[in-house]
Amino acid sequence: MVALNALLRMQSVSRAADSANITQPAMSAALARLRQYFGDPLLITKNGRSTLSPLAQALSTPVSEMLRSIDESIIAQPLFDPAVSDREFRLLAADTVIAGLLAKPLQYISQIAPHLRLDITTPHGDITEKLDRGQVDLIIAPEAFCSSCHPQELLLEEDHCVIACAKNYGSEHLTLDQYAAADHVEVLIGPTREPYLPEYLFSTLGITRRIGVKLDNFSLVPFFLTGTTRLATFPGMTAELYRCFADLKLLDLPFELPGVRVVMQWHSRANRDPGLAWLRTRIQQHLPASHQEYRSRLYRLALETI
Template sequence: MRFHHLDLNLLVALDVLLEEQNITRAAERLHMTQSATSGVLGRLRSFFEDELLVQVGRKMQPTPYALELATPVREVLLTIRSSITAKPVFDPTSSKRHFRLVASDYLISVLFARVIQQIHQQAPSITFEMLSPGDNTSELLTRGEIDLMIVPERYLQEGHPSQLLFEEQHVCVVWQDNPQVGDSLTLEQYMQMGHISVGFGRNRHLSIEDWFMSQYGFNRRLEVITNDFNTLPQLLVGTQRIATMHRRLAELYAQYLPLRILPTPVKIPAMREFMHWHRSMDGDPMHRWLRERIGGIIHSLDQQPEQQPAPLRQVG
């Protein structure tokens, strides 16, 4: 297909070349030889009357004009994928769609394990790839390389649709036999205790530290930092430490581990979790179906009565 004498297939190559900035890696992704990929780059340079990628030492760097082209080229390709090549009629029961989702391990435990289970019953050929949040998550969304991400409100990107999924409260969790903690906590006691927290990314972003610093002018005494939410409750057992956790995850683990759940000594703002997706996917029927299923499942879970912790076995 040609548009103003430009073979639109070349835009696919341009998108990959601008992302990889390397002929060898781009050739591998395009399933072409290096010489053929170099030839494609030559044709692109001729059409746009710009070098697009220039050799700087051992690396290739995009020209200023190439950087201007990167976003509109990606937008055109995403529009073609979602609007032109997508089937207007969809049947979830026979769909073989593959969804790439970004969600923390906390969300997988309290929500997506159930989502995938129920969707398998309704659409057994749909497959999923779960990606952990990282420093490049926003870029993945912008480039349309993920179908959906579930993130707190502060990570939403302007210009792309979102939908509030649920609100989550924080609770404090301690080992059941922790002798230093009664049925409640004062702020002074809370700040004196050793804490277990979660850190993400290269900067080890800690979820509520910024809030504590802005409200009270000091940080918690962090004694253990782990890299996922599911290890928080496990690391509490047998210690006198404390963790501040999402309520849903704490209640899940309290069914299986000797833990006690307490209210936080101060009111921590609720965390608002949103579904967030690239604007090109907004009208995709299967994508909309998936969003509706996720929203319906979390609503049904919240309507269920609270489960009581399973009784602990006596050993010996």
């Protein structure tokens, strides 16, 4: 199973051998036995390149999940000691969440668990698929983008607001007509490039937004607002983060939008993982207790960056 998983992931006998820490002849022999067992070539080589057969593609996810389940349920140690553990945790979160919410909890965690390793990535592709394939241990994202098939824990709830260039929007009040007439900056998420805020939320209000700038990265938004009359609509904490690094102001929405629920999500097979449970608890404990504390943290973050 280990050899099969390596071959399916690497699609190369030599790279699979390196991944499984065995010799190339041993991996070639394993592939020969697997081909005989399944009655299928599994790896098809053409013009010097190897691709997976249809059967191999179908086997990829269940084989990976089975091995990960064995690792977590049987091989993994039942106890977790943060003071000595050198385990690597793989987290997935938007760049603004990493900078604004996770930076402080992870700093604290590094002090009490100095040997832990963190592999932090931003969302690209299907985040649920990454969780199912065991490529991430913990997702921190809006509830709307998470799976209903795995457990989750609420981190915070917040309202949306409008972000604009401070020089070009002197008034504290934004009208519905101004909002509807403006160009907007939107972030597109996932492999299907879905807008962070679906357009149906606005169509029910009789508004058709003109998206002047489409981005795939939240941290780029401030650069396309400063010096323009464009608007962006994002959660309040994200907006506060933007304001630390650009001459922007926050405006109240001239209409109602549903708030955003930010959650932590993990795979159901990791429910009894003591290390992951410890990590979730520490993140929860060291989140900002209020918007005021959050703004204070961001101010210190901006000073450290400067």
